[in-house]
Amino acid sequence: MTGAAGWEILLFVALPYVALTVFVVGHVWRYRFDRFGWTARSSELYEKRWLQLGSPLFHLGVILAVAGHVLGILVPESLTEDLGIPESLYAFVAAAGGTTAVVLILAGLGILSVRRITGPRVRNASSTSDRIMYPLMWIMILLGVLETVGYNVFGPGYDYRPTVAVWFRSLFVFDPDVSGIVAAPVVYQVHVTVAWLFLALFPFTRLVHAWSLPYSYLWRPYIVYRRRRTRPDPSPGESAAWTTIARR
Amino acid sequence: MRVRAQFMMVMALDKCIGCHTCSVTCKQAWTNRNGTDYVWFNNVETKPGIGYPKHYEDQERWKGGWKLDGRERLQLKAGGRVRKLLHIFANPDLPVIDDYYEPWTYDYGHLVQAPLGDAAPVLSARSRLTGKPTALEWGPNWEDNLGGATERAREDPNLASIQDRVRLDYEHVFMFYLPRICEHCLNPSCVASCPSGAMYKREEDGIVLVDQDKCRSWRFCVSGCPYKKVYFNHVTGKAEKCTFCYARVEDGEPTICSETCVGRIRYIGIVLYDLDAVTAAASALDERDLVEAHRDLFLDARDPDVVAAAQDSGVPHDWIEAAQHSPVYALARELRVALPLHPEFRNLPMVWYVPPLAPVLDSLAVAGFDAEDPADVFAAIEHLRIPIEYLANLLAAGDVAPVEESLRKQTAMRAYKRAEQLTGRGDPAVAEAAGLDAASLEHLYRLLALANYDERYVIPRSHREDVGALQTEHWSLDFPGVFETRRGQEVPLPHRKEAR
Ligand code: SF4
Numbered sequence: 171m172t173g174a175a176g177w178e179i180l181l182f183v184a185l186p187y188v189a190l191t192v193f194v195v196g197h198v199w200r201y202r203f204d205r206f207g208w209t210a211r212s213s214e215l216y217e218k219r220w221l222q223l224g225s226p227l228f229h230l231g232v233i234l235a236v237a238g239h240v241l242g243i244l245v246p247e248s249l250t251e252d253l254g255i256p257e258s259l260y261a262f263v264a265a266a267g268g269t270t271a272v273v274l275i276l277a278g279l280g281i282l283s284v285r286r287i288t289g290p291r292v293r294n295a296s297s298t299s300d301r302i303m304y305p306l307m308w309i310m311i312l313l314g315v316l317e318t319v320g321y322n323v324f325g326p327g328y329d330y331r332p333t334v335a336v337w338f339r340s341l342f343v344f345d346p347d348v349s350g351i352v353a354a355p356v357v358y359q360v361h362v363t364v365a366w367l368f369l370a371l372f373p374f375t376r377l378v379h380a381w382s383l384p385y386s387y388l389w390r391p392y393i394v395y396r397r398r399r400t401r402p403d404p405s406p407g408e409s410a411a412w413t414t415i416a417r418r
Numbered sequence: 419m420r421v422r423a424q425f426m427m428v429m430a431l432d433k434c435i436g437c438h439t440c441s442v443t444c445k446q447a448w449t450n451r452n453g454t455d456y457v458w459f460n461n462v463e464t465k466p467g468i469g470y471p472k473h474y475e476d477q478e479r480w481k482g483g484w485k486l487d488g489r490e491r492l493q494l495k496a497g498g499r500v501r502k503l504l505h506i507f508a509n510p511d512l513p514v515i516d517d518y519y520e521p522w523t524y525d526y527g528h529l530v531q532a533p534l535g536d537a538a539p540v541l542s543a544r545s546r547l548t549g550k551p552t553a554l555e556w557g558p559n560w561e562d563n564l565g566g567a568t569e570r571a572r573e574d575p576n577l578a579s580i581q582d583r584v585r586l587d588y589e590h591v592f593m594f595y596l597p598r599i600c601e602h603c604l605n606p607s608c609v610a611s612c613p614s615g616a617m618y619k620r621e622e623d624g625i626v627l628v629d630q631d632k633c634r635s636w637r638f639c640v641s642g643c644p645y646k647k648v649y650f651n652h653v654t655g656k657a658e659k660c661t662f663c664y665a666r667v668e669d670g671e672p673t674i675c676s677e678t679c680v681g682r683i684r685y686i687g688i689v690l691y692d693l694d695a696v697t698a699a700a701s702a703l704d705e706r707d708l709v710e711a712h713r714d715l716f717l718d719a720r721d722p723d724v725v726a727a728a729q730d731s732g733v734p735h736d737w738i739e740a741a742q743h744s745p746v747y748a749l750a751r752e753l754r755v756a757l758p759l760h761p762e763f764r765n766l767p768m769v770w771y772v773p774p775l776a777p778v779l780d781s782l783a784v785a786g787f788d789a790e791d792p793a794d795v796f797a798a799i800e801h802l803r804i805p806i807e808y809l810a811n812l813l814a815a816g817d818v819a820p821v822e823e824s825l826r827k828q829t830a831m832r833a834y835k836r837a838e839q840l841t842g843r844g845d846p847a848v849a850e851a852a853g854l855d856a857a858s859l860e861h862l863y864r865l866l867a868l869a870n871y872d873e874r875y876v877i878p879r880s881h882r883e884d885v886g887a888l889q890t891e892h893w894s895l896d897f898p899g900v901f902e903t904r905r906g907q908e909v910p911l912p913h914r915k916e917a918r
């Protein structure tokens with residue numbers, strides 16, 4: 171880490187660790203003390219037509235984008251090389267997948283944003299966290315568009331795998347190496363900085379519903395019965411006071 | 419055989435005067451909070467009418483409840499598990515607020531703050547959702563006493579099969595009130611539709627509740643309930659529904675709507691049923707068999723075999739006793755005068771209705787007959803198809819037989835008791851013709867006409883050894899922990915101010 175300037179340490183080492191800590195502790199805190207607030211807080215009751223269009227587009231785009239980030243940043247270049255995936259194929263998949271994600275997200279978030287701003291019911295129901303998250307997501311996504319489409323589809327191309335990705339993974343083995351991110355174009359630097367802020371805020375918004383995908387519905391019995399426990403409930407409001415038994 | 423106890427309610431519709439007291443007291447108790455402004459756990463509809471929310475009975479449109487699939491197995495009408503998860507980002511079957519009505523308030527401060535002027539200040543309606551002035555175009559009881567019926571009542575799905583014969587002009591129309599709460603179904607499609615497993619049926623008493631800590635705002639319960647009795651709290655983002663006033667019934671008290679019912683139309687008691695027989699009953703091939711299949715589920719708590727089985731299944735002794743004196747068992751199974759609301763939804767609803775004679779008597783009077791003469795009334799039940807077919811569409815999947823049976827019994831009981839009062843002696847032949855023996859007639863009379871408090875409500879308390887585990891002690895829908903806050907707004911609406 172020698173030779174790194176103070177601001178570089180601050181933005182690319184301190185900020186990530188603080189953000190990750192807040193991310194983890196924030197989730198634990200929220201789940202323990204605000205399970206009642208743990209919800210997607212849907213606004214479909216107010217407005218349905220545009221939501222039915224925008225919401226699936228946005229969510230699918232986000233899922234694709236998250237998968238792309240995992241592939242591009244968590245999977246080391248050496249692994250894809252070892253698997254015999256040629257660089258050109260990787261670049262093509264990344265560009266195609268990235269562009270699809272970008273189109274879906276821009277369309278989806280665009281529809282959802284317009285709907286939120288122009289529909290008086292939805293606008294009035296927007297919380298402070300919505301007012302922070304929407305602009306933050308827009309910044310992050312527009313920077314992402316600049317990177318995927320601007321640099322890699324139309325521009326000269328920039329390979330973030332030997333640089334940004336290496337820095338990112340180094341954080342998780344507690345051996346931070348900022349040289350990669352410092353060498354990257356400014357767009358990438360801003361993108362990751364905004365992303366850390368976003369992650370730090372994440373547990374305190376309704377985005378936590380992302381962790382609540384109810385996959386167990388696929389095999390759970392349809393009708394859920396609960397029986398009263400004979401032992402007194404240790405803390406008021408804990409849903410564990412009723413045990414679940416089921417039929418069918 | 420797993421015997422379970424279940425709370426059940428019966429409402430005798432002839433006695434409902436449409437006063438809405440039940441709705442108001444329920445609202446005061448449960449839904450006077452933020453985000454539940456448009457929510458009425460209890461509402462009273464005028465029939466014929468399209469109801470609240472609009473057209474809720476039309477399952478071709480809303481896809482609530484169950485259907486039989488190609489292999490004659492029960493399936494959610496809105497589609498199975500995979501389909502639900504694929505639609506998790508937007509629920510295609512969800513009603514929007516306009517299907518209920520846009521909740522409103524008035525800018526009361528204007529009364530005292532308006533500048534001095536020639537005219538008295540006037541209050542205008544403000545939307546509770548936007549704070550803006552709003553035109554009142556629909557409300558929770560917009561159709562009260564057939565208001566606007568000439569325009570919209572034809573859209574009532576129960577009229578579909580008699581559409582060409584029914585007349586809704588003033589001289590020919592019939593009407594009655596239909597108070598509705600959550601049915602606390604034996605086969606609740608709301609519970610089955612909830613992907614999070616947040617909704618559940620209490621094993622001890624059958625009350626269906628939403629676990630506020632597990633609800634994640636997916637809204638499938640709202641669309642899954644064919645009676646549209648799960649509501650979305652648009653401030654907390656959680657589902658809420660009628661709780662059968664568990665806080666009161668756990669303590670042996672009737673629900674608020676029943677306690678305050680002016681017409682004394684409501685009956686609450688316990689029925690015993692076999693958990694393992696529920697699915698088969700809900701899967702009856704012919705819709706018209708559903709009423710009988712449902713009735714057959716209710717076990718006779720006086721039968722020693724049933725008592726033994728109930729004890730084996732852990733039903734407490736005093737609950738078995740309560741089931742033996744259950745007014746709802748008497749009305750639904752023994753006397754066979756009560757019927758379920760829309761059995762064809764296959765939810766096995768547990769709020770039943772004694773169909774009203776009033777529409778038949780009204781039609782009779784219009785036709786120039788004597789509504790007090792039992793012979794005329796019996797003839798009317800035989801021949802006046804319109805109100806009876808309507809009631810059959812509402813309460814018996816279109817089968818007129820159970821409706822006729824109930825109406826005949828009520829007519830016979832009235833005629834017998836009337837004659838007894840006037841001449842000192844009723845005619846047992848009238849009663850027998852309707853299928854009532856002397857004891858049953860007396861029982862029906864006590865329940866429907868005298869309707870004493872302790873005969874209407876036979877509610878066993880929760881067990882004392884469970885103290886500490888009762889939901890009453892631990893549960894609140896109004897949790898001071900709503901994390902997401904809302905911004906204040908220009909119009910000082912009361913609920914906006916208290917919202918954090
Ligand atoms: S009536 Fe009540 S128990 Fe039945 S499906 Fe609707 S909400 Fe659930």
Ligand code: SF4
Pocket residue numbers: 433434435436437438439440441462595597678679680681682683
């Ligand atoms: S309080 Fe009773 S009589 Fe009045 S509307 Fe409600 S159910 Fe009918």
